[in-house]
Amino acid sequence: MDRKKVVLLVTLITLIGLWFAFDLSQYFTLEQAKAQQLALQDTIAEKPFLSSLVYFAVYILVTALSLPGAAIMTLLGAALFGFWWSLLLISFASTIGATLAFLFSRFILRDWVQAKFGNRIAPINAGIEKDGPFYLFTLRLIPVFPFFLVNLLMGLTPISTRMFYLVSQLGMLAGTAVYINAGTQLGEIESLSGIISAPVLMSLALLGLFPLIAKFIMNIITQRRVYANWKRPEKFDQNMVVIGAGAGGLVSSYIAAAVKAEVTLIERHKMGGDCLNTGCVPSKAIIRAAHTMAEISRAHEFGITTDKPQVNFEKVMSRIHNVIDKIEPHDSVERYSSLGVNCISGEAQILSPWEVEVNGQRITTRNIVIATGARPLVPGISGLQDVNYLTSDSIWSLKVQPKKLLVLGGGPIGCELAQSFSRLGSDVTLVEMAEQLLIREDTDASLLVKESMHKDGVDIKLNHKATRFESITAEDGTRIQRAYLEYNGKEVIVEFDAVMLALGRVANVQGFGLEELGITTTQRGTVDVNDYLQTKYPNIYAVGDVAGPFQLTHAAAHQAWYAAVNGLFGQFKKFKADYSVLPAATYTAPEVARVGINEKEAENLNIEFDVTRYGIDDLDRAITDGEDYGFVKVITPKGKDKILGVTIVGNNASELLAEFTLAMRHGLGLNKILGTIHPYPTMSEANKYTAGVWKQANAPQALLAWVKKYHAGMRNDKSQKITQPTAPNTQAKLEEEQR
Structure with a gap:
């Protein structure tokens, strides 16, 4: 930090320290003003300009140094100077002070913050550059954050000083007027009876209601701003249109139909989405087959002798498709149609915030739910297009089991399928760039999975990166496929018959109108939604893999409830999506x-x-x-x-x-x-x-120590006699001997 910044920082800290050291805030209370009201009013009457100038300067100092008491000073100024003159003084003093605090923060901290946290706050910077004035105006009108905190944080962003001043001057005006109105009423209280007077009570009520009123107004302004370029239909065909019939889309449409809303569900491919057709269901079916093979191979542990088991891969895959067929009716058009959902097969195109076109038919709707899912990531590695590569979508079309299978990616999908194919007899090599499998899990959990997969025959290569592929034809006409890996600066070559790509999934956000509507995406490529799962347009929601942050079937279904309820009943009550208790499982062994x-x-x-x-x-x-x-x-x-x-x-x-x-x-x-x-x-x-x-x-050791002493005392207490019951004839003999 250069010398100028150090000097300014020391000066600011000294001034703030003096304020608290001498408890100067005691002189800026309404009680103090009331006690000195007559004297202050006389001084103001004699020297109005000087009094106003002193108050103006002190107000600027308090806000510039982010000291507590700005609200009290506003009420104090109103009580002393009256409504209009105090409004003029405070409006400009508060904005000037806020701008000085903004400049202090920018001069001292911005370069350091941007250098240290540049990558993390890049989205914030982009948002401020695009809509900074509107964000600031909202914060000024609706004080979500403390007044001083807005000044300091905005100083760290790219917003210009001129824009900050102008927006602050305008945005704080309404709130300042409300506080001043309350202050003028409080300043006129002469006795306890004045506290319950109608003007004072109305002023206090307005003070409390202002944030709610301001929030309502801002919502109207926001909606008009967002929908400015679109014409809203006079009536709607549907209450909700859902695009995509995976887990998120199915649950959204089911809920809408259950509450008797008119809902249309559009799917361009297969009902059930990835989960049924290429994800959860087929992967768990092959895991079951692999588990059975592993159990048979362990039969000797339980005293059972078996012949060497054989895998009929074609029958394994046939069973997988039979399982899909058996579950498919749960997600079928017939079932959802019977529930009241209008199911349409075709390509959806969002034309406006209220219009969706499919198969040449234009549908007007109050709400839209985007549930278009995701697809496997296919990286741009050199030579990949020349080899036989598979994804979690295409692997289920295999007819012949690969003798040598290369799996790229050590996440849940990669680990599950690598272990399963190895148990079924393939020679499997798994490549992971990170230092451990299942990178999001704890190391001890990852190590157990790694050890088990190694026992099942998987060759695991951590800290390896695939750099290129090649496919060549040998002299005998056989095809040789190779992957070239980088490990600690060295090149490692792995031959394979097929390579399985398990490097993550990419949200499906293109081709159905999001770009034309200006709906933005996050750095991860998912649709940008708020806590209520709303996009830029409050009536358009996104759920499931296309929205993130979790690529889980049950997470999509969980989000779908919020999207459906918020879309259909949000005018009464909206619910923030809650991910605090969201379970997840990786189905390795x-x-x-x-x-x-x-x-x-x-x-x-x-x-x-x-x-x-x-x-x-x-x-x-x-x-x-x-x-x-x-x-x-x-x-x-x-x-x-x-x-x-x-x-x-x-x-x-x-x-x-x-x-x-x-x-x-x-x-x-x-x-x-x-x-x-x-x-x-x-x-x-x-x-x-x-x-x-x-x-x-976490046992209460002190209490246990006391209880131990209690039991010891009970064992040593001689006053506690223990008697044994005796038979009647024995008792009679004892009595006779005593006589």
């Missing part, structure tokens, strides 16, 4: 299931937390099943049983997670789980034993 934060995320949040861990290798049911590996790990606040997050690694971990998800959703802690009866022997007991580990670690 062992499974990895998680809800809430994990240990890695807790450390990044810089919070004090405890980690409670229970090893499933100690669980009776896991031992009897031969599945005694993995763990349950719970994150809690220091010394408390509130569940912040859970990671489970083990057999059927996804099923065990449900109890913790329920507990987190309804605010139940580990003590409640410990007090719940679990049947024996079951895997679910792992949850109870984990709670027991936490309880033991």
Whole structure:
């Protein structure tokens, strides 16, 4: 930091320190003004210009230094100078002071903040450059953030000083007038009875209602601004049009139909979307086949002898498609039509915020839900188009099992399919650029999955990057396909019959009108939505993979509820999408299931937390099943049983997670789980034993020490005689001997 910045910073800190050191705020209270009201009014009457100038300067100083008391000074000025003159003084003084604070922040901090956090705040800078004046006007009119904080934060953004001043001058005027009106009424109070006078009560009511009124006005202004270039239809054919019949689209349309709204669902390909046709359903079906093969190969562990099993890959794939066919009626046109949804097959095109065209038919609608999903990412690696590459969409069309399969990507999809194909007999190599598989999970969870996949025969290459591919024909006419990998500056070559791309998914945001409407996307390429899942246009929503941030079927269904309810009933009540308790699972062997934060995320949040861990290798049911590996790990606040997050690694971990998800959703802690009866022997007991580990670690030691002394005292108390019952005849003999 250069010398000028240091001098200015020291000066500002000194002035602020003097303010608090001498408690100068005590002189700027309404009570002080009332006590000196007559004297102050006489001074103002004698020297109006000088008094106004002093007040004006002090107000600028208080706001420029971001000192507390601006609101009190506004009320004070109104009580002393009257409505119109104080409005003139305060309007300009507050804006000048705010601009000085803005300049202080810009001069001292902006370069440092931009240099250190440039990448993170780039979207904010872009938003300010595009709509900065409107954002600032909204903050000034509706004080969401404290007055001084807006000044300081805006100084760090690209907005110009001139624009900041003009918008602030205009935006703060209405709020200043409301405060001054209240101040003039309070200044006229001479006795306690004056407090309940109609003008004072009305002024206080207006003071409280102003933010709500301002918010209502801003909503109207925002909507008119957004819809300015579009003509709204006089009436609508539908209450809602949903584009895309995956999980998000199906649930949105189902909810709309359930509440008797007119809803149209448009799908260009297959009902059920990726989940049914190329995602969840087929992947779990092949995992089941692979699991069966793994179980057979372990038969000797249970004393069972089998012949060498054979995989009929064609039948494996046939069963997968049979499973899809069996589930397909759940998501079919027939079913949703019977529920009251108007299902249309075709390409949708959004023409305006209220119009959608499909198959030449134009439909007017009050709301639109975009649920167009995502597609596999196909990178631009040299030579990729020359080799036999597959994605999570196309792999289900295989007829012949690849002898050598290369998998790019160590995320959930890559790990699940790599392990499954290896268990079914393919020679699988998995390549991951990062230092661990399942990069979002804790290291201990990732290591267990890695060890299991290695035992299943997967050749795992971490910290490797694919740089190019090639396909050549050998002298004998056979086709040779190779991948060239980079590892620590060296080149590694892997031959394969097919390469499976599992490098993530790209949101489907093009080709149906978003660009023409000016609906923006995020850096991740998903549709930009707010907390209510609204796009730039409040009546257009986006859910599922196209909106993010989670690419999970149940997340899409979860979002769909919010989009449908907000779209149909938002004029009465809107709901923010809540992702605080969102479970997820990776269906490798062992499974990895998680809800809430994990240990890695807790450390990044810089919070004090405890980690409670229970090893499933100690669980009776896991031992009897031969599945005694993995763990349950719970994150809690220091010394408390509130569940912040859970990671489970083990057999059927996804099923065990449900109890913790329920507990987190309804605010139940580990003590409640410990007090719940679990049947024996079951895997679910792992949850109870984990709670027991936490309880033991957090036992009240002082109380237990006292109880120990109590029991010791009870053992040594000789006044407590222990008598044994005697038989009647024995008792009679004793009495006779005593006589």
